[in-house]
Amino acid sequence: MLQPDYEAPDLPEDDESEGEDELYEHHRIRADRGQELLRLDKFLQNRLPNASRTKVQNAVRANAVQVNGKPVKSNYRVKPLDVITVTLPEPPREFKVIPEPMDLDxxxxxxxxxxxxxxxxxxxxxxxxxxxxxxxxxxxxxxxxxxxxxxxxxxxxxxxxxxxxxxxxxxxxxxxxxxxxxxxxxxHHTIERTYLALVWGIPKAEQGTIIGHIGRSLKDRKVQAVYPAGEQGKHAVTHYKVLETFKHVSLLQCNLETGRTHQIRAHMKHIGHPLFSDATYGGDKALYGQRTGAYNSFVENAFKLMPRQALHAKSLGFIHPDTGQRLHFEAELPDDFSAVLAKWQAYADNHS
The missing domain is CATH 3.30.2350.10 (Pseudouridine synthase)
Incomplete structure (x- = not known):
């Protein structure tokens, strides 16, 4: 039986929230001239109010802690006159979830x-x-x-x-x-997760694996960047398989081996195939196909049918916590996704 002591997995914030920066507190600390060498996490735990070691380590892993302008690891030894900048999440102190009636599926x-x-x-x-x-x-x-x-x-x-x-x-x-x-x-990555994604272009390989650390972009904190050499972010693995192609776009099955923020979206952009209609990662314009007036109009109409990234969490498989039984669930494509696929299918049939 699994024991209750564990390291919780990432639960990424919803980046679509406006004013998200106001959920964070910012600190700038200069080490004293007589500072003895001390692990960064212990140093910050002593210096910051209400900052647990876990909270500090999470911030370090998220590249939210920098020493002299560069991201470092928790075991970095703080030296005299080091300048440490920190961004920590600050949830509302008296927040309470208000129950609301909702038509849940x-x-x-x-x-x-x-x-x-x-x-x-x-x-x-x-x-x-x-x-x-x-x-x-x-x-x-x-x-x-x-x-x-x-x-x-x-x-x-x-x-x-x-x-x-x-x-x-x-x-x-x-x-x-x-x-x-x-x-x-x-x-432990034993959850089975399958996504369907409509991406721009046709990958060279019918199936493959994308491996590349994912972390906050140093240019835009709302975007996740891929760091192939592992110099930033966290290890991330996405397996994909091409299910269908429609001239200038492809329907992929994506299986996650890890679960990082925007993993599929960032990985697919990294290999040159951003998700269709994904404004955050550059998929909200025609990236493949000849830019004629008729084609541009077709693409714009397709965007109107699906004004969001073409990504659907199709299936989940896991072990039931109480019974130990393996469960599997699937959800059909929503109407907007189905409509866009039908539109691209018709386009491909007419331009074959």
């Missing part, structure tokens, strides 16, 4: 967990600019109570997330044990 539910099919446009978790109207608000209404997660973090029932404008399946833990058990499966 629940695909499965028992005493330990539930599976919900999230529509595109629905934010998963309350954050600055989205304190209500989120999936968690709807879950709080549907259930009498939700476990909060480790150390009182504001993550009711959540063990993973998908972006606001990504559709598809999420598993929700209804008990502390279920959250712990499911979180360990995510951490």
């Amino acid at each position: 629940i695909r499965y539910e028992d005493e330990a967990l539930l599976i919900v099919n999230k529509p595109a446009g629905l934010v998963v978790h309350p954050a600055f600019g989205n304190w209500n109207g989120t999936l968690v608000n709807g879950l709080a209404y549907h259930l009498n109570n939700l476990p909060t997660g480790r150390n009182g973090e504001i993550r009711p029932g959540l063990v993973h997330r998908i972006d606001k404008d990504t559709s598809g399946l999420l598993v929700i833990g209804k008990t502390e044990w279920a959250m712990t058990h499911l979180s360990q499966q995510f951490f």
